[in-house]
Amino acid sequence: MDEMSELTPDDILKTAKSLRWESGGNIHERVVEAIYTDAARIAERAVTRPDERPRFDLDRAIDRVVTSKIWGFPLMVFLFTLIFWITISGANVPSKLIASFLLDTIYPILRDGAVEIGMPLWLSGLLIDGMYLATAWVISVMLPPMAIFFPLFTLLEDFGYLPRMAFNLDKIFKRTGAHGKQALSMMMGFGCNAAGVIATRIIDSPRERLIAIITNNFALCNGRWPTQILIATIFIGTLVPAHLAGLISALSVIAIALLGVFITFAVSWFLSRTWLRGQVSTFSLELPPYRPPRILQTIYTSLIDRTIFVLWRAVVFALPAGALIWLSANLHIGELNIAEHLIDLLNPFGLFLGLNGVILLAYVLAIPANEIVIPTVLMLTVMVTGLHGLGAGAGVMFELESASATLSILSSGGWTLLTAVNLMLFSLLHNPCSTTLFTIYKETGSLKWTAVSGLLPLVLGFAVTFAVAQVWRLIAGIAGA
Amino acid sequence: MISEKTPASSAACETCPVHHAAYLLKLGVEMDEWDFVVALAGNPNTGKSTVFNALTGLRQHTGNWPGKTVTRAEGGFKYDGQTYKLVDLPGTYSLLSTALDEEIARDFILFGRPDVTVITVDATRLERNLNLVLQILEITERVVICLNLMDEARRHGLQVDHRRLARDLGVPVVPTAARYGEGLDLLVQTIAEMASGRIANKPHRIQHLSPDLQQAVIKLSKQIEMVFPGVPNTRWVALRLLDGDERIAQAITEGELGDLSNGIQDRSERIRDLGVEAV
Numbered sequence: 162m163d164e165m166s167e168l169t170p171d172d173i174l175k176t177a178k179s180l181r182w183e184s185g186g187n188i189h190e191r192v193v194e195a196i197y198t199d200a201a202r203i204a205e206r207a208v209t210r211p212d213e214r215p216r217f218d219l220d221r222a223i224d225r226v227v228t229s230k231i232w233g234f235p236l237m238v239f240l241f242t243l244i245f246w247i248t249i250s251g252a253n254v255p256s257k258l259i260a261s262f263l264l265d266t267i268y269p270i271l272r273d274g275a276v277e278i279g280m281p282l283w284l285s286g287l288l289i290d291g292m293y294l295a296t297a298w299v300i301s302v303m304l305p306p307m308a309i310f311f312p313l314f315t316l317l318e319d320f321g322y323l324p325r326m327a328f329n330l331d332k333i334f335k336r337t338g339a340h341g342k343q344a345l346s347m348m349m350g351f352g353c354n355a356a357g358v359i360a361t362r363i364i365d366s367p368r369e370r371l372i373a374i375i376t377n378n379f380a381l382c383n384g385r386w387p388t389q390i391l392i393a394t395i396f397i398g399t400l401v402p403a404h405l406a407g408l409i410s411a412l413s414v415i416a417i418a419l420l421g422v423f424i425t426f427a428v429s430w431f432l433s434r435t436w437l438r439g440q441v442s443t444f445s446l447e448l449p450p451y452r453p454p455r456i457l458q459t460i461y462t463s464l465i466d467r468t469i470f471v472l473w474r475a476v477v478f479a480l481p482a483g484a485l486i487w488l489s490a491n492l493h494i495g496e497l498n499i500a501e502h503l504i505d506l507l508n509p510f511g512l513f514l515g516l517n518g519v520i521l522l523a524y525v526l527a528i529p530a531n532e533i534v535i536p537t538v539l540m541l542t543v544m545v546t547g548l549h550g551l552g553a554g555a556g557v558m559f560e561l562e563s564a565s566a567t568l569s570i571l572s573s574g575g576w577t578l579l580t581a582v583n584l585m586l587f588s589l590l591h592n593p594c595s596t597t598l599f600t601i602y603k604e605t606g607s608l609k610w611t612a613v614s615g616l617l618p619l620v621l622g623f624a625v626t627f628a629v630a631q632v633w634r635l636i637a638g639i640a641g642a
Numbered sequence: 643m644i645s646e647k648t649p650a651s652s653a654a655c656e657t658c659p660v661h662h663a664a665y666l667l668k669l670g671v672e673m674d675e676w677d678f679v680v681a682l683a684g685n686p687n688t689g690k691s692t693v694f695n696a697l698t699g700l701r702q703h704t705g706n707w708p709g710k711t712v713t714r715a716e717g718g719f720k721y722d723g724q725t726y727k728l729v730d731l732p733g734t735y736s737l738l739s740t741a742l743d744e745e746i747a748r749d750f751i752l753f754g755r756p757d758v759t760v761i762t763v764d765a766t767r768l769e770r771n772l773n774l775v776l777q778i779l780e781i782t783e784r785v786v787i788c789l790n791l792m793d794e795a796r797r798h799g800l801q802v803d804h805r806r807l808a809r810d811l812g813v814p815v816v817p818t819a820a821r822y823g824e825g826l827d828l829l830v831q832t833i834a835e836m837a838s839g840r841i842a843n844k845p846h847r848i849q850h851l852s853p854d855l856q857q858a859v860i861k862l863s864k865q866i867e868m869v870f871p872g873v874p875n876t877r878w879v880a881l882r883l884l885d886g887d888e889r890i891a892q893a894i895t896e897g898e899l900g901d902l903s904n905g906i907q908d909r910s911e912r913i914r915d916l917g918v919e920a921v
Contacts, residue, residue: 168865168868168869169869170869170894170895170897171895172865172869173862173865173866173869173883173894174883174891174894174895176861176862176865177862177880177883177884177891180858180861180862180884181884181886183854183858184854184855184858184884188855188884188885188886189738189885189886191851191852191855192738192848192851192855192881192885193738194850195848195849195850195851196773196776196777196848197773198850199772199776199846199848199849199850200769200770200772200773200775200776201769203772203807203810203811203846204768204769204772205769206803206806206810207768207802207803207804207806207807207810208768208800208801208802208803209800209801209802209803210799210800365741365742365743449687450766450794452794455821
């Protein structure tokens, strides 16, 4: 054979194949072994270990606790409860400060200014009562908790705790057919689902990444915690003696969050056995050494990368939402305004689910950001029930200083304990906000999966609230009879 | 090797290249053209993103968990009048498997042909990190080792002899503690010297191959050299073919490997193509 002139690329492959056969096939192992041998020899020559015996290894000691079968899970729940507690109680004060600045100082100035320059009422209503107020609400309710939660979360990350958490949750996620790293994106989702969806980039397999994206909404995000806390405080906390009220309402909120985790597992399991069937990929997770977190840098980067980023998107979506809310309350068709028409339309279905039309409409109007659900619910309830002396007029969102005042408004709107429980459930199980949906679309590039991510939780929410309402009414009927 | 100059007077400082470190200009992502392409490779969680951020002035998110850099990040810096494009590759433990991140990193180093490949290495886990280093050295010899996390090594009482390591690997080794900015000026300077060809390398080749495998590699790489004259890493290509690597076999039949032998004039184009594939 004339090798010199006739050699083609295919010949190379042929030679390679025959040589592979001659060598017995286990070439991969032999190459890897050669590399390891060389690496070990070079490393040994370069590194001098301290003479002392391997002393107490702090990293391993911490690992033994945080990844232990007994302590791993309780510690995780404890750490996250602690973070949420710091977030919720810490956000209160700055939230009030920002709210009083934006709503009590700036808002009247804007209104007076509008009158001064002779702006028509409809325009100042649309711009100031609608768009400005919605944005002001989103900023004052959203910014402080995020500015606390994200740095805390990032500190845990910087310290090295997150991979341990993924290690703990890996087994469960694997059993549901999902990827172990989904634990990380889920935790991120507790801060913000849009950020959680972006975090799923760490998952290579498209199948498992889709599962992580679709189920991320079941991690109760920051925007929904205020709703949960307020409703739990005024409806559930008041069921028990005063000294237990705080604890019981906190626990019921935690219970909803844990239910979300459980549903994440259940839906992941369901998806990986129906539409997203496939292999579970394995991954080697290195438990990195614990490192002292760099506090200032962490705060800076998490503020820039996460908080401001997420807030900006929320503001972009809140502006048109504010306009819509104001318009729906101020444009009339016949006797009633659009909002009242819609509430009448939604009421039968809402009551059927153990909710009401006001709540459903609030969730439609609040698609841009879950933060404005409660202010919108209050505005709509006052409008529908015709209560006077509260709020600042049609289409103007507000929130009340005291929980008891809120309770009295909601009671006159026909709210019961069932409404409250179902609102908490529905707040967990409904379509993601538009910021998250937009992020899902950008990440997946698929309208179909964006629609699935939007509709699946919504259908689940309808089913769960319906079931709870039926059982509740059945029990109430038996008890009443 | 690293030239360790000890300036005798302040006048000598002026001529010392380290002196120029003050002129490092971080360009972020704002760059249209560049003189050199620098790839940044390394095991996960060795501070790769920290090095990347320190050199480019970007603030790509860093976190203490492996695999958090998922897309390839790019940035730039200017040093001593030359512009460098820095490409942060996904962190991998090896380049031998078909996992997506390993393929992205491998393809970029092989087909993108960066002028310099910086490998961040965890000084506290040298042996495991060297597995990747040795594999990259088979592909390209234009390598600078960034021996990172020296602060942690010190804390654990480890002494890492970077000069010995540089001799054994045949490429420059720069000890750094990127989190605290230690050693980065020397790293930039070494990158610049490597890019402009002022450092000659004698890269380590995998030694402990059995004689028959050694023979097979020689025979096959001769054939590759004949069909694709000028391909710089025939030995490694031969090893991959013997291992049955489909991607490399495909590069041979479809002529991608041939492009490598045609020189580097269309390199930036190839890098751009790879970028599309990778993201």
